[in-house]
Every structure is written in C-alpha cells, then in structure tokens.
Amino acid sequence: MASSPPVEVHGLTKQYGDITAVDGVDLTVEAGDVFGYLGPNGAGKTTSMRMMLGLIRPTAGEVKLFGKDPQESIGALAGVAGFVEAPRFYPYLDAKTNLELLAALDGDGAKGLIPEVLDIVELTDRAKDKVGGYSHGMRQRLGIAASLLRKPRLLMLDEPATGLDPAGMRDMRLLIKRLASEGITVLLSSHLLAEVEDVCDRVAIIRKGKIAYQGQLSQLRKEAGLSYSLRTTDDTAARKVLDSFSAITDVAATDDGTLRFHPADESAVAQLSGQLTAAGAMIIELAPRSATLEELFFELTEGES
Amino acid sequence: MRSPSVFTVYRWELRKLRAQKRTYLGIGAAILVPMAFTIAVALRPGEPRDVPFGRYIHQTGLSIPLVMLLFGSIWFFPLITALVAGDIVANEDQNGTLKTILTRSVDRTQVFFGKVLAAFTYAFIAVVISSGFALVAGLIVSGYNPLTSLSGQLVSANEGLSLVGASVAVYMIPILAIASIALMLSTVTRNSAAAVVGTLMFSLILQLVVIIPGLGGLQPYLLSTQFNSWQGLLRTPIDWDPIIRAAWVSSAYAIPALLIALVVFLRRDVTGG
Ligand SMILES: Nc1ncnc2c1ncn2[C@@H]1O[C@H](COP(=O)(O)OP(=O)(O)OP(=O)(O)O)[C@@H](O)[C@H]1O
Ligand SMILES: [Mg+2]
DSSP, X not given: OOOOOSEEEEEEEEEETTEEEEEEEEEEEOTTOXXXXXXXXXXXXXXXXXXXXXXXXXSEEEEEETTBOTTTXXXXXXXXXXXXXXXXXXXXXXXXXXXXXXXXXXXXTGGGGHHHHHHHTTOGGGTTSBGGGOOHHHHHHHHHHHHXXXXXXXXXXXXXXXXXOHHHHHHHHHHHHHHHHTTOEEEEEESOHHHHHTTOSEEEEEEXXXXXXXXXXXXXXXXHHTXXXXXXXXXXXXXXXXHHOTTEEEEEEXXXXXXXEEESSHHHHHHHHHHXXXXXXXXXXXXXXXXXXXXXXXXXXXXXX | OOOOOHHHHHHHHHHHHHTOHHHHHHHHHHHXXXXXXXXXXXXXXXXXXXXXXXXXXXXXTTHHHHHHHHHHTTTHHHHHHHHHHXXXXXXXXXXXXXXXXXXXXXOHHHHHHHHHHHHHHHHXXXXXXXXXXXXXXXXXXXXXXXXXXXXXXXXXXXXXXXXXXXXXXXXXXXXXXXXXXXXXXXXXHOOXXXXXXXXXXXXXXXXXHTTSTTOGGGGGGSHHHHTTGGGGGGSSSOOOHHHHHHHHHHHHHHHHHHHHHHHHHHHOOOOOO
C-alpha cells in the first residue's frame, strides 16, 4: 500500500456568512513536492491553510495530512509545522523563551534543537531580546525557527516572504530550497508567482475560493507558451475573425492594439492567416510568444473564464 | 523525551504569568490593600462594628485578615482573581498566539485545562499572599492575642491562627468559582477587559439581587453569599452547613461556566493573528 500523501484535500469549503472563502477545493501535495499555492488577495489561501492546520472547521469537505484528519486529533499534526499569516509570539518573552515554550508543547526532545534552529534563521544574537521589539522580518524568521523545532516532514508556510526586503526574500527562498533538498515537503502560499517560480515544482492557483489550475509548473509554462500575438492593418476586422474562430480562445487586446489569443494548435494559426487576408486585415505580425508565467497567472486569477 | 501534557501547559502558563505586568499588578494590590487597611487601623481609634470581627481589630491581629476577607469579597478579591482569569484566554486572542500554540502537539483540551489550573493557582496565591500580609501587619499592629469566636467564646491565639488559615482555604471555594466565570467570559468574549469587567459586574449584580423584593429567598444560593461561609469555622462548635453549601453552590456556578468555556474553546475557529 502506498503511504498517504502529505496533504490531501477534498471538497474543502469554508463559508463565512454570505462569503464562500474557500469553495470546494481539491488539492494533493505529494511527498517531496515544493508546492506553490497561489492566488490574489482574498482568494482563500490563508483560510484553506487554517483548515489544513486544524485551526478552523471546514463547512464541508475534509483534510488529510499523511492520512490523518487534523479536526479529529492533534496527532494529525505530527511531523507537520508551519504558520498562517504572520507568525505570532508572546511579545513579553524573549525569542529563546518563546521557542522553549513551543518546544515544551512539542515534546519529544524539541528543546535540544533550539540553538540549531536559531542559528539557521540567524537569530542567535538576538535570542535574548523580547519578541515585542522584533522587526517584521525577524518575526518571520522566528516563525520558521519555531516550525523547524518540530522536525517537520511537511512544512506549511503562508506567504513567508511577505514584507521581507530583497535580501530577506532571497534568504527565505534559499532556506526553503535547502529544506526541500533535505526531503521536507513544502506547501508555500504566495500571491506572486515570481516569488515561488524558482522554488516550486508544482502549483495550484486559487481564485475566489476555487482552484483555477493545479499541476506541474512546467506544464503551466507550456500552456503559457501557446499564446500568439497578432497585429494587422485592420484591428476591428481581425478581432471579428478571431472571435468567430472556434479553435481560437482567450482573445484579448493589449494597450498598443496588439491582439493576443490561444490557438488550439498550429494548424488553427495557419487557417487564421488565410482568413485574415480574406477579411482584408493584412498581417503585420503574427508570432508565437512565450507569454510570461506572470501573464498567465494574471489571466487565471483575474480573467473572466 | 516526555510527550506534553496538561502539566506542561500549566507550567508554561505560570511561566507566562510570571512575565506579565498584570500579574504583578494583582499581587501588588493584594499586598497593598491589606497594608493600607492595617495602617488605617493603627492610626484610627474606631472600629467597623457592623462586620463580624470588626470590633476586635484592636484586640488581636488575627481579626485583620478575617475582616479583609469580608470586605474583600465585595469586589477586591473578585477583581484580583478576574484580572488574570479573565485575561488568560483572551490574551492569546489579542496577541494572536492561539494559532501558535494550537499547531503544536497539545490538543485544545490540554491547553484549556492548563489555563484553568494556572488561573486557579494565581487566584490561590493572590488570596494567600494578601491574607498573609494582612495577618503579619495585623500582628504587628494589634498583637498575637486570643480571638473571640462568633459564638462569643475566646479561642487561644494558636487555635485562632489555624482557624484563620482554614478560613482562607474555605474562601477559595467561591474564589475559584469567580475564576471559572472569568475564564468563561475570557473565552467567549475574547477580550480581557470585557471579561474582567463582566466578572466584576456579575459578582456585584448578584449582591444586589437580594434587594429586589421577593428575591430575598435566593440569598443562600448566590455566589456572593458563599464568600461568608468560612464564618462557620469560627463558631463553637464548627458549623459545617454553610461550608458544605458553599461547595455545592459554588460548583453549580463553576462547573457549567467551565463546561461552556471548554465547549466554546474546543469548537471555535481560530481566525485571529
Ligand atoms: N474570519 C473571517 N470572517 C469573515 N470572512 C473571512 C474571515 N477570514 C477570511 N474571510 C474572507 O475569506 C476570503 C478569503 O480570505 P483569505 O484570508 O483566506 O485570503 P488569502 O488568499 O489568504 O488572501 P491574502 O493574499 O490577502 O492573504 C476573503 O474574502 C475574506 O474576507
Ligand atoms: Mg492570506
């Protein structure tokens, strides 16, 4: 029997009054994944992760972490660590004492790891300072340290790089890469694709509580590459042709009048060029473009599809 | 390599209390108020004749902590108790730390009872310290002399001392019920000011209920009344009835309050922080 995946989510839904914050999310994170959970502000990332960590109750659906439901027992969080939104600590205690407290609540000799995790996040010098006086970036790093105390097999981080300066962001990326290379499965949320592009291998894109895309990042790149740009002598006629063509989808006009679209395949492009000429729109430019991931992401999260 | 338990949470709750200002605010008041009272006793010739033991404050220091227990029950000890018990859950909400501790290896029940024990411990320590200081100050001002019991008999100073100790112990019964109510309000309101004020209002309103015509019969079942139950110890022979009633009446307040708090704590969504 195959062992259960680190995260398996089915039909996960959370309703806040009229707002459906998370709406039937299905998600699987496989062992060894560095999984990017992407979506714009208010998409439902934090809410889903709260449910995954057992902090809030799903309205419907279920979460399994290594096959166990965090709603049923805290034991489901064995080997799981992370934080949602900004990590929080007791402001009136110093960093070391905060970690000692959490280590005590972890049990299992976690206390012995404190010097090591403080070192990893480079807070050893400040360990004796009250967390109340910590900067945002320091708290963020302390959050990582607190998670590492649990010797996690699965690390869930909600926008860990938010509010960090460029160097801090780079350090965070390097750290996540390093942890992943040590075999830790990572689920990482972000509202910036660029931020996770070079650490994640799989992504899910959530939009208004629903998963808009889930799969390999490389696959997403391939899809992104299928876009074409078109400039003609007659924009209106060209637009008409594009809109009437069933093998062509996602037509959009950019600010400078260039049209963009997704052809079903190359033969659709060939046919299109003939039809454009017939319609009197002479082609100035018709080119496949490697749309940046960012554009695709924008399309997936903001588009009307 | 032990796995964490309620006592792990309890130990760390005490550790957190030791690092918080409001803890010392409560303990400080618990010390200062009996001191101020004793100084007033020393400086002024009169005595509060309308309360039990009030007339003996110049005769024996043993009466001072007893008078403090009486005066303190109106709002002073409930306030000190609620100061911490009303904050112990809400404080986590305000700091956003509930999510931090609830994603470790202790479950919510353990966290809850760790907090209950810590709030109880604090209330106990505050009342004991307060009475201890009242006693010492009283002995300095009025001496270590025999005490007249409520039945009019003179009991030796040594016996009186152990009766004072036992009275403080019995006094803990309604105090812990107050702590439980404060904990419930702390859990339900998620706001420590609301919980502290709410507990105080509750205990004051109970004292007013009996003024309402027709409700006087409720007196024996009010939590505020249980604060007088220790007086049974100071009769000869000891009258256990009020003490037994204090135990069950206080439980009738405390247990539902704790149950409500527990259920709310177990079921609630942790969205803050
Ligand atoms: N406690 C709550 N009560 C009411 N509505 C909530 C609550 N928490 C979240 N929501 C709503 O649920 C939706 C999703 O919020 P969520 O915080 O999960 O988004 P997010 O993807 O994490 O956004 P961000 O990138 O801004 O962090 C939002 O519309 C939000 O207003
Ligand atoms: Mg969020």
